Amino acid sequence: MxxxxxxxxxxxxxxxxxxxxxxxxxxxxxxxxxxxxxxxxxxxxxxxxxxxxxxxxxxxxxxxRAPRPSLQYVSGEQHPFLGRLHELQVTTAPGRPRAWLDEATAQLHLHVPSESTSAQRAAVLAAWYRQQLKQRIPGLLQHWEPVVGRQAASWGVKQMRTRWGTCNIGARRIWLNLELIKRPLPCLEYVVVHELTHLHERLHNARFWGLLDQFMPDWRTHKNELNQVLLGPSSHPDAD
Known part of the structure; x- marks a missing residue:
């Protein structure tokens, strides 16, 4: 173009x-x-x-910014979860592929077939990330909806290249980026509050930011932290 x-x-x-x-x-x-x-x-x-x-x-x-490292999903790699890096330990074994976190050792474990490709291993870990994020969202909504004074009719998780979150105001549905589970929990809370605030005000105008100041006075700290992250190979992310 x-x-x-x-x-x-x-x-x-x-x-x-x-x-x-x-x-x-x-x-x-x-x-x-x-x-x-x-x-x-x-x-x-x-x-x-x-x-x-x-x-x-x-x-x-x-x-x-340095380019993000190319991940091969092999033992010894560092993978983020809730703002901390965890060493990946890959075990090849028959049976259903699965991932789990050993909190005592701060290691992420990946059990996969011996013939699995890096893309297949990535998919197993992504499914685990999705499960972890979905487990946390209901509690965050339960906490923050009374603070914001608005309720989401529904919510979803998806991989987004340029947004940490979006809000369909007519349907009162919010979407959260799967990558948020890799960031510190307050960053996830900020995006939840940001999207709920759009149920008061559609635009990113003075009223919107004033409401956000009221609901979450330290939101700028979390937004700035997210702004340091390169989501995809080609864009600067933000909450919408």
Whole structure:
């Protein structure tokens, strides 16, 4: 797609059916701005110009980040869980593949067939991560919904490349990124509160951030921690 120059920056501008403008900075420095179909050029220019410093900051962060190591799912690798690294111990044995955490030794154990590939081992560990995250969400909602004063009608977990969480306001359904189970628990709590707050206010405006200050005064600490993480190979993640 051809780039256009906006506010002195090369921008991948996309017009589509949506309610608000959205900005994404990708690894390598590419900038994508998605806007509603009939947004005036002047409004797009103002939107980009207001975020010029934010764009530069994240481009610099990407430039200094080391690439994530390529995982082979073999013994000795370090894998995160709730903000801590755990050594992986792989045992090849017949039977149903499974993963489990030995809290006494802080080791993640993976039992898989001897002929299993790294992709198959990754899938077993991902299933365990998903189970662990799903076990924690009901308790967090039970705690935070009275604080926020809103209830989610339903929730789900999925792998997302550019968002830690999303909220379907009409359906009152929140989605949480599977990767959150690898981060410290307060980061997961922040995303839960963030998405519940959208049931008060759709937009990321002054009212939204003011409500978040009220519900979780230290949210900036957790957001900043998540901002240091490169979710996928090409984008800077955020809660939506």
């Amino acid at each position: 051809p780039l256009t120059t906006i506010a002195g920056l090369e921008i991948d501008l996309v017009r589509k059916r949506m309610r608000s403008l959205r900005l994404t900075v990708y690894a390598g420095g590419r900038i994508r701005v998605a806007v509603p179909l009939h947004t005036p050029a002047a409004a797009v220019e103002e939107f980009v110009q207001a975020r010029h410093a934010w764009i530069q900051k994240h481009q610099q962060q990407f430039a200094t």
